[in-house]
Amino acid sequence: MATILRVTNLTKRYNSFTAVNRISFEIKEGEIVSLLGPNGAGKTTTIQMLLSLVSPTSGDIEVFGKNLRGHREELLSMMNFSAPYSLLPYNLTPREGLTVFSLLYGVRNYRERVKSLLDEFNLGELVNRKIGQLSSGEQMRLGIAKAFVNNPKLLLLDEPTASLDPPTARQLRARILKRIQESRGAVLWTSHNMREVETVSDRIIFLSRGRVVADDTPQNLKKQYGQEDLEEIFIIIANEPVRESL
Amino acid sequence: MNRLHILGIFYRNIVLIRRSVPKLFGLFGFVTVALFLWGFLTLWVQTLAPDDTATDFILLILSAFIFWSLFDLSQRSFGISFLEEVWSRNIINLFASPVKLSEMVVGFILVGVVQALLAFFYVTTLAFLLYALNIWTLGLYIIPFFINILVFGWALGVVTIGLVVRFGPSADILAFFIPFLVLPFSAVYYPVSVFPPVLQKLTFVLPTRHMFEGMRTAITEGVMPLDNVFWATVLNLGFVVLAFLFLYWMLRLARIKGYLSRLVQD
Incomplete structure (x- = not known):
């Protein structure tokens, strides 16, 4: 499977505060990856860097093998996003x-x-x-x-079902999944609904204090943390001190 | 440049103007009220002048008012087109789309041209009906004034956008205030010779000063003041370049400091 998005050592610093700290990950064709983490973990900053709304302090973002820095318009025409803070x-x-x-x-x-x-x-x-x-x-x-x-070949969805009732959310999730299967695109999905995340995700990336602290399938994460429930893993990760970046 | 991107910016603004009563009032209402004010004032000034005066006060003052209104509108329409995206919290969608800054600006310029032409034909017709002012007696002299006025308005509009990007939506007052900063020093209603000598030198950099001084020469002497047209055009080009450099700088800074996302939070 071809790599659609490759993020390498991406860092964003605001003066002495590091919002995103050398994170690296990839998303391949047809994959749905969830980006999770507590408030202030760096999810929104990461998405905004992917949309070129925020310039990284260092690191690289490649979409279809092209660096976002030099191919902004071309790459953004293949991407799109939805976020509750950005209305029509x-x-x-x-x-x-x-x-x-x-x-x-x-x-x-x-x-x-x-x-x-x-x-x-x-x-x-x-x-x-x-x-x-x-x-x-x-x-x-x-x-x-x-x-x-x-x-879009790369879709960034920030809390896409946050304001929806359960039946509409389910319907919409099914529609998004169908679309992605058909287009062989990729999705980076953020949500605080752990059941939703488990349903849609091929992989989950956990961020904490700007670092990637876990990156695996939902099943492997459950095994790794000895938990049956993603929400428990979320709470453990949110409370634990930061380990070395993966 | 992608024509569809420019069409998107243009379509979004025209749809809004077409059906918004406050926006139509902004386009035609203010200028109507101001035309009454300046018209009556001019009629009164005319009565103070000696009977044998050759000066056509109506032509002199109301032409200045019409061109000033055009400048004000051109700057304001530009700034408000951008602010509309901020107020409706759509600005992130716009900057996350593949639209280039230059395409956005061209879209705003097209919106500005449509508004300026509509307002200009409206106000000149109204001035003719109310005060028998025929601005078209200026003939082809109108063209360089018209173009220079619009372009300087856009240059200041670009600066307004840069300031809003840097300081957030609270800087929206600048969209309305900037023309008034320039007004007293542009010799709109009086000649440059009334300025103190230092101010005469300092105001040389303002294209509006040369436009309005030139317009007065065209009205009173019936000749095309080529030196005024030349300086207005050259200075305008300089302002346009500086305005774009300023906007690119502000946008770069906004991306580094994270100001863009703040535009929907303030």
């Missing part, structure tokens, strides 16, 4: 919002793409309402639809 413009309708992002991602047949996304994510009945008038769950669904406007 509240004063547009869902159709207008998806049209804008289809254009911004250079989608040539944008009218057809918008129509198919509205159908696929059950947003058809909301097309004439302003995004700001939608419920947080509907906005989240729209945000995920936006993340698929360019059929």
